[in-house]
Amino acid sequence: MEKDFLKEFIYEVAKENEKKIAQEKRKKYFRELGRKGGLKTKENKKLDKVISIRMTNSEYETLIQKQKRYPLKLSTYIRNILFEKELKINEFKTDEVLLQYGNYFKKLSNLLRNREWNVFENKKEILLRIENLIELIHQYLYSKTRKNE
Known part of the structure; x- marks a missing residue:
């Protein structure tokens, strides 16, 4: 046992x-x-190399004047110019109104869907048109960004 x-x-x-x-x-x-x-994880490209150059006061002033057009540091501006990168600071600035319209239309469609709007007889047609309009706005904006790339 x-x-x-x-x-x-x-x-x-x-x-x-x-x-x-x-x-x-x-x-x-x-x-x-x-x-x-x-x-x-995002790759963080470290900027660890330093290059110093000499220039005249007039050259420096013209460089500063050109750099002031963009909200960038001087080193970032020079790097972008050197490697011929496009200065995309205000990428959607021109289309800001269009983006706001898209957001407003999205809010309208959510309101029509989520609340009882029986006043409108053609509620489904309105929703369909709003969704088509939102899709057109997105297509326009994304085609523009693809062209810039």
């Missing part, structure tokens, strides 16, 4: 130990997955 009790006790302890080991393995597995998975 003591042998059965001892065997049973050892068997239960071994089972619990296996469960603990399996649980630890699982934790380590998911911890490792967490390190591998998730959102891709």
Whole structure:
């Protein structure tokens, strides 16, 4: 009887130990997955090289005047000019009104959907037209950004 009790006790302890080991393995597995998975981290390009140049006062003044047109630091402006990057500071500034209209139309369509507007007989037609208009605005803006790229 003591042998059965001892065997049973050892068997239960071994089972619990296996469960603990399996649980630890699982934790380590998911911890490792967490390190591998998730959102891709953005690459932070460090600007670690310094170049100094000499220029005359007049050259410096013209450079400062050109740089003041854009809300950029002087070094960023020079880097963009050097590598012939397009200065996209106010990318959607010209289309700001169009973006606001798109947002307002979206709010209108949500209002028509979520509340009881039984006053309008052609509610579905109005919703359809608003959705078409929103889609046209998005197509226009995204085609413009694709052209700039």
